[in-house]
Amino acid sequence: MRLTVVGSSDAFNSAGRSHSSYLVEGDGVGPILVDLGGTGLAALRRLGRSPLEVEALLLTHLHGDHVGGFAFLAIDAMFNEVRRRPLDIVGPRLTEERLDAVLRTAYGAIADRERPFVTTIRELAPEEVLNVSGVRVEAFAADHMDPPDLPLCLRLSANGQTLAFSGDTQVCGGLYAAAEGADLLVAECTALAPPAGRHCTWEDWRCLLDPGFERPIGAKRVLLTHLGRDVRERTEALLSEARALAGAPPLGFADDGLVVEVAS
Numbered sequence: 001m002r003l004t005v006v007g008s009s010d011a012f013n014s015a016g017r018s019h020s021s022y023l024v025e026g027d028g029v030g031p032i033l034v035d036l037g038g039t040g041l042a043a044l045r046r047l048g049r050s051p052l053e054v055e056a057l058l059l060t061h062l063h064g065d066h067v068g069g070f071a072f073l074a075i076d077a078m079f080n081e082v083r084r085r086p087l088d089i090v091g092p093r094l095t096e097e098r099l100d101a102v103l104r105t106a107y108g109a110i111a112d113r114e115r116p117f118v119t120t121i122r123e124l125a126p127e128e129v130l131n132v133s134g135v136r137v138e139a140f141a142a143d144h145m146d147p148p149d150l151p152l153c154l155r156l157s158a159n160g161q162t163l164a165f166s167g168d169t170q171v172c173g174g175l176y177a178a179a180e181g182a183d184l185l186v187a188e189c190t191a192l193a194p195p196a197g198r199h200c201t202w203e204d205w206r207c208l209l210d211p212g213f214e215r216p217i218g219a220k221r222v223l224l225t226h227l228g229r230d231v232r233e234r235t236e237a238l239l240s241e242a243r244a245l246a247g248a249p250p251l252g253f254a255d256d257g258l259v260v261e262v263a264s
């Protein structure tokens with residue numbers, strides 16, 4: 001599988017980066033978009049990619065910096081680059097209701113118009129598994145929102161490779177489960193240190209990456225994303241800190257447009 005970082009910022013477009021969004025593709029896989037924040041369509045086009053290529057949209061949770069781009073994706077497919085092929089959407093509980101609300105808030109009655117393409121929405125609960133666009137998707141509970149929302153950490157498997165996404169979460173059992181043995185973990189690091197709401201910070205990652213920590217993360221390689229301004233400004237220093245941790249998995253920081261080949 002190949003990962004393309006479409007957007008790597010936190011909710012605030014810190015350091016001028018775009019909201020969370022990733023393209024996953026490979027032999028018989030996708031292209032799948034994982035999350036599509038408010039600025040996601042612009043970021044996709046900056047990479048020279050078209051939403052028409054996308055077979056499926058996978059959502060970790062239903063905050064605007066991860067799903068706000070749906071309104072623009074939908075009207076693009078209706079009125080601009082008209083979409084005829086189906087679009088599979090997989091997300092947590094309430095995805096169907098919330099995507100309708102996103103489109104309706106942005107474009108009113110256009111939400112009721114007949115679309116030239118079929119949209120299939122499947123809602124995935126923690127511990128559930130399904131197949132979409134060539135990948136096996138396993139969901140685990142993230143710790144970021146309260147019920148009725150059930151945010152997810154996702155684990156995608158295809159072609160003998162595993163690619164995990166933290167979504168937005170504090171350190172929790174679901175994050176460990178999604179990451180265990182993954183060839184690449186794409187994980188959020190919203191700030192250098194708490195308080196950062198229900199998010200991971202560099203203080204967490206400095207521990208999780210350390211094999212000497214009481215419970216290190218089990219991923220083989222880690223790419224930190226959803227970066228706040230303070231993290232972005234210090235990535236070189238943080239990489240040095242990580243390199244000093246003997247036996248730590250290789251670490252990188254995401255940036256818009258970065259392409260990573262997932263190797264098993």
Ligand SMILES: [Zn+2]
Nearest residue numbers: 010011065168
């Ligand atoms: Zn977010």
